[in-house]
Amino acid sequence: MTAAHRIMDLLFGRWRSQILYAGAELGVFDHLDAGRPTGAPAVAAQIGADPAQLYRLMRALGSLDLLAEDDSRGFRLTEAGALLREDHPHSLRAMVLLEAGPQHYAIWKHLVPILREGGEDGCEREFGARIFEYLGRDPDYAAVFNRAMTSYSSIQTEWAVAALADEDFSALASLCDIAGGFGHLACRLAAAYPHLAVTGLDLPEVVGDAERLLAPRLGLSDRVRYIGGDMFRRAPPADAYTLKNTLHDWTDEECVRILRNLRRAATGPGRLYVIEHVVPGPEEPHFAKLFDIHMMCATGGRERTAGEYAELLAASGWRYEATRQAAGALQSVVVAGAG
Numbered sequence: 001m002t003a004a005h006r007i008m009d010l011l012f013g014r015w016r017s018q019i020l021y022a023g024a025e026l027g028v029f030d031h032l033d034a035g036r037p038t039g040a041p042a043v044a045a046q047i048g049a050d051p052a053q054l055y056r057l058m059r060a061l062g063s064l065d066l067l068a069e070d071d072s073r074g075f076r077l078t079e080a081g082a083l084l085r086e087d088h089p090h091s092l093r094a095m096v097l098l099e100a101g102p103q104h105y106a107i108w109k110h111l112v113p114i115l116r117e118g119g120e121d122g123c124e125r126e127f128g129a130r131i132f133e134y135l136g137r138d139p140d141y142a143a144v145f146n147r148a149m150t151s152y153s154s155i156q157t158e159w160a161v162a163a164l165a166d167e168d169f170s171a172l173a174s175l176c177d178i179a180g181g182f183g184h185l186a187c188r189l190a191a192a193y194p195h196l197a198v199t200g201l202d203l204p205e206v207v208g209d210a211e212r213l214l215a216p217r218l219g220l221s222d223r224v225r226y227i228g229g230d231m232f233r234r235a236p237p238a239d240a241y242t243l244k245n246t247l248h249d250w251t252d253e254e255c256v257r258i259l260r261n262l263r264r265a266a267t268g269p270g271r272l273y274v275i276e277h278v279v280p281g282p283e284e285p286h287f288a289k290l291f292d293i294h295m296m297c298a299t300g301g302r303e304r305t306a307g308e309y310a311e312l313l314a315a316s317g318w319r320y321e322a323t324r325q326a327a328g329a330l331q332s333v334v335v336a337g338a339g
């Protein structure tokens, strides 16, 4: 690829994500299958769209290898397109609706002013509140947000479990996943370590969404308990805590408040596992360095290097031990003990 092609490829990436978003939002993928070709008019009738315009969208989705078009304008789902169906066990549809949807689109438009001025993040500039307060005010956005977190988790949890393969959990009796959403990680850890009593703490409105909680759906209700609460006020006692995609939402000072609460509440051996996109050195291009800019726009938080996590841990009474990463994973687990 020439340098000019490289710029063009980057520049028109937004078109690709918006085409992807339109397909996911309209539910195009839910009305197609991999075996039998379906035309745009049949899909348009199902989802309530203009057939001629929808054909153009589906052709573009074909050009992105999300659909396969035949010579008679019939479309089949590709393997990647199938991941955008709502009913796929590892569906990424909610992630697309969140990250390429109208709220995040609007938040990102503040990037240049944030860079010039510092101060308020894009969510505050756009919606007048930080993200978790705004989520409380906009139930539709909250529904998309929380489902997207579960969607991300289906990949990230496997990376975390693989990174922790050599960790000895035998001395632990209980584990709490802090800010654990609907409980994807909590359920996965409960399944992997049957001796652990597992809890998932999140805001009352999140764990109160009974239909979406994963433990009952996975038959793990007796193993995973949900607690509604505020991690800035109090953490439930546990021998170990996990925090996934959570510290990156907050400033250093806010992270220290959360981590100190966990340190105070920790029982027994007191272990902590922080799962994040850890920023590597300058020699390595990495998704964490891009996600960091999203955090700048969306939450006022940041992605951090292992050294920066070690400093936060030391400031909150934890002792940094190691950063573990499974092969091919984009996230790492920062491991700490009670200091």
Ligand SMILES: C[S@@+](CC[C@H](N)C(=O)[O-])C[C@H]1O[C@@H](n2cnc3c(N)ncnc32)[C@H](O)[C@@H]1O
Residues within 6 Å of the ligand: 132, 149, 150, 152, 153, 178, 179, 180, 181, 201, 202, 203, 206, 229, 230, 231, 232, 243, 244, 245, 246, 249
């Ligand atoms: C980026 S999401 C990550 C969710 C989950 N850990 C995951 O990796 O999918 C951050 C989570 O923090 C929760 N949260 C925000 N403020 C909180 C607070 N004060 N106490 C507890 N949870 C909170 C949100 O409801 C949300 O579920």
